[in-house]
Amino acid sequence: MKYAKNILETIGNTPIVKLNKIAAEIPCLVLGKLEIFNPGNSVKDRMAVKMVEDAEADGRLKPGGTIIEGTSGNTGMGLALAAIVKGYKCIFVISDKQSKEKADILRAVGAKVIVCPTDVEPTDPRSYYSVSKRLGEEIPNSWYVNQYDNPSNATAHYEQTGPEIWEQTEGKITHFIVGVGTGGTISGVAKYLKEKNPNIKIWGIDTYGSVFKKYHETGIFDENEIYSYITEGIGEDILPKNVDFSLIDGFTKVTDKDAAVYTRKLALEEGIFCGNSAGAAVKGLLQLKEHFKPEDVVVVLFHDSGSRYVGKMYNDEWMRERGFLEEEITKAEDLIKDHKDKPLVIVRTEELVSHAIERLKKYKISQIPVIDTTGFVGSLDESDLFRSYFENKDIADLPIKDVMGKPFPVVSAAASVDEVSKLINKDNQAVLVDLGNGKHHIITKHDIISSIK
Template sequence: MWYNNILETIGNTPLVKLNTIIKGVPGTILAKIETTNPGNSIKDRMAVKMIEDAEKSGKLKPGGTIIEGTSGNTGMGLAMAAIIKGYKCIFTTTDKQSKEKVDALRAFGAEVIVCPTNVEPEDPRSYYSVSSRLEREVPNSWKPNQYDNLANSQAHYEQTGPEIWEQTEGKITHLVVGVGTGGTISGTGKYLKEKNPNIKIWGIDTYGSVFKKYKETGIFDKDEIYPYITEGIGEDFLPANVNFDVIDLFEKVTDKDAALMTRDIARKEGIFVGNSAGAAIGGLIQLKDKLKPEDVVVVIFHDHGSRYMGKMYNEDWLRERGFLQDEKLTAKSILAKKENTEIVTLDTQKSVLEAINTIKSMNISQIPVTQQGMIVGKIAESDILSALLENPGLKSAPISEIMTATFPFVDLNTSIDKISSLINKENSAVLVEDETGKIEIITQYDIINAISG
């Protein structure tokens, strides 16, 4: 058996039992692995549905251009369908989204315009506004508007809901979904509640988003809105696809918990998923007291981890945001294990001969060079040798004449991997400012000492 094109492979994604990451959570926890869709995300389902509905209604005409504001996954689904069906694509996205997502869209031949995150949806620079303007300006174009296009929810009502019902043999008691456009949770939830009104539908939200408070109070609170890192869930407006009547409750998860849980899913379950899956599992664990041992919980794993390699799966990115601390050695922990010795420096006006004598007496090979107490360069044995071979008379010259660029500076949270990569033939050390403002030096010997110590 074969498929006529890649779009026919969308759907029928597996349901996999989680075993390790949910220790202490009552019930059977099952993950719906949407990464097996050809575009590696659940958004393939609704992208094709929106296009097919637009073709039927005449909104999307042959040879047309699809214009959409997308964080990447919907764009991937649209771009894939556009290739098969003969359309062009222009996507607007935010500078919050991972570079991998933008690169993937461009790999499918789409034009991608990156817009600022930290602006109101009505702002002409927002990715919503720019996509709307392009729709007006580009001839024969169509904007799917995944947020308010109810074909989004309908795709999940027709596909995702029935799949889950059949795969659990009707035993599902809870559905847990990260909420962005609202299509997945609303369409799937509507179908499941029609089958069994007692099924609980739990939406996962993020801090900086309006969903939870609106569900609980009916108040749209602009003061709740602020920039956040978690991708794919939360909004600063109310999409038409979010059916608050279907969703029983919202649970907020922090950026840090979502990021670290995303990594844990890969490490503990061997399932390589994106940021919203981490948020969903984080939210489920926070809600575990509401579950019983006989419950059957389905959690949607929306997209693939490969789109987050520069973010959640990058330890330096995590450390820069204070999400990951001391799991690996950092500059701070290397300094803590280092003998407390004063850093040797030489002023730019010292002579080359004085540098030679200092290197000999201190048994070191490179020295930071200072000017008015600030480190401005370095001088190494190899620099001195090269200079004297060319001009032996340089012995009395100031070292400023032969010094080279200073050692790289790192901060206290920089990982040992990053520090090691900076130490090479040109740089035998890195510099770091400690918590008191004092400049310290870390050499290869210090790294070896910290590892073995």
Template sequence: MWLNNILETIGNTPLIKLNKIVKDIPATVLAKVDYFNPGNSIKDRMALKMVEVAEKEGKLKPGGTIIECTSGNTGMGLALAACVKGYKCIFTTTDKQSKEKMDILKAVGAEVIVCPTNVEPDDPRSYYSVARRLEKEIPNSYLCNQYDNLANRLAHYETTGPEIWKQTEGKITHFVCTAGTGGTITGTAMYLKEQNPDIQVWAIDVYGSLLTKYFRTGEVDMNEVHPYISEGFGEDFVPQNYDMSVIDHFEQVTDKDGAIMARRIAKEEGLFCGYSAGSCLQGLMQLKDRLKKDDVVVCIFHDHGSRYVAKIYNDQWMMERGFLDVKTFKDIVNARAHKKLITVQPTHTVAEAVELMKKYDIDQVPVMNGEEPVGAISENGLFKKVFSDPEIKNATIQSVIETPYPVVAFDTPVERLGSLITKENGAVLAKDEKGDYHIVTRYDVIQSLAK
């Protein structure tokens, strides 16, 4: 039997057991993987619900324009609803969101307006303020306002909570979820606690958000607020979707730990998830000592990793922020105290090259024409040529020159270097910040990985 449109595929996402990462946790840990929704995130649920409620209340009329401030995922859900139902979409977002999110929103017909992140919520430049202004200026428009629109949490009370209860056969003891707009954690928690008040609900927050302190003290402390890199959760105000009475604990996670855990989930569990999934599981790992053998924990994995390919799944991006502790070409060079690169010119003789190799105990030498590499010679290659023709030692390097070594960036990870060094190609070159060349050989790579 077919479905009438894409909106009918929202919900009923799988609950998948985690194994490797949580092997030291005595409890059963399950992931509610909501990137199986058509828009690749859990936000599809509440986006559709907000539209349906607005239609029912007469706030969204045929041919109207949906306006929303979104980190990307809610916008995708709203855009899908707009495609099917015939609405226009304008979304405001922040400049810290990934380019992939913005491109995807544009692909499904939305107009995207990028606003600065590091401004107060009531600043006229903030993505909240811009969205409110657009609603006033555009006729027949409706601002969904996922933060204060209670249809947000209603969606999860009606769908996410019941699904988890049914999928765990009522055995769930802990519900773990990152805290953003408050809709997912509050709506789901409200339903689950109606079934069993003893279920523990743990909210995962990010440093730089004020939600954790508000939960603990009831105080909105703007001194808690500072810029953070994590996407999709954490807030600089308290959305009306929150009902803190159904939440038992708030746990904060660093930007770095959340990003690294997301990459681990992909590599070790085969689940290609977004930033919030990494932070959610990292928060659980920080609380693992509170769990017992018979506990059944459900973590929300909100969205798909494709939205973060240029960020947390990009080695360069991770290294620039100090998130990725990997050895690089630069580390190898620094470890040997920047030894001078030994080179030869094409006009040098083979005998001269052999003497250099003996003197410096090296087996790979770049051939330079002036300051630029034009080829290479290797101990193995020279040995074969001299063995077959002893007189070749008087010939110039030009006659025995081999293919130039690959030239890479100075901060290229060691793992990448290993794939570039082959039987035929024994080394890799890179320029440092001053423009000087350095060499890394197969031996260097092996040595660095052994340390």
């Protein structure tokens, strides 16, 4: 009988699959290395088990110990699988930009999960780097993994992933493309492949808000390049020791929007349901197309499963809120499709200004139309109220009719976006759109800006 003695023995030997429609403009054979076939559904299973086994061997991880790590989710899953089989406890620290699915999955496999803010410096005591390191120092019989600087990370890919790719392509691979986060995958695979053939080109996929590309090209760690981004699993605001820049031939950066859009394209056009970094890798591949010749063989590694992103990149509302959804917006009705089912917030002429202020706060809006029995007769804008307050501190007790401005212009649902845009200016902060059957909704500057692709 052929069977694995435990789940860890099923890690590796993942398939490579030809990319067809999504890579149609690439002049050569493009293959995707599908790491979603690992039991924890990501490439991180490989290095997680390697790091655990190496720590056991040299005594850093002792029987009954606690594994502590800062993770974007996938390394945590791999470590959790190892912990279940080998009898350890786990505490994982993640940032609040990671998908809810990732945190839920980690809890489902028995880990304690601590969530830290994303928008803080790596050295900030609240960062997930700092918290995980501190816990490793404070908790008895614990081991802080530190995947960023742990050499076993890259070694796992040198011993496993690199040889698999070489054998699966019969040594014909000419280019390897992968998103770079901790650096273990790209560095381990690159080391093995370049030992086999120094002419193989290694390309890293970076994201805007990360330091890798500029550092590789200039040797400058530019803190001005660091800012918050949405793409998960790639890019860093630090330089992990596992990133061996000498083995990498170049980087290309991919925007958050392109990464999200191409994540969905990969599923729709190839039937490959992968995570966010796979979309970034595909867009990076397309950005690098001038580097490939017809006889080349390009391998792109896809890190993880799309199941961890169903509330994000695979969710229309999430995509639309960020302006990532590829929708044609040509008329007034399109501008408010996200909220046109919500009732229009209004105030009446005889109500007090304090009532309008309460509604502005409650609904987190900046403009509000004023009505009486005849219809729309005026408007209030928070900036006008702010100026009026300094002229009269008792303004809150005045009737709205005493302080209201001109009514907002009204356009039809079919009015063009250009027509709507021309009506919004410094003297007029919003437009009402007539949806028929006595229904109206409001279009603001925010709606116009959100429509810009």
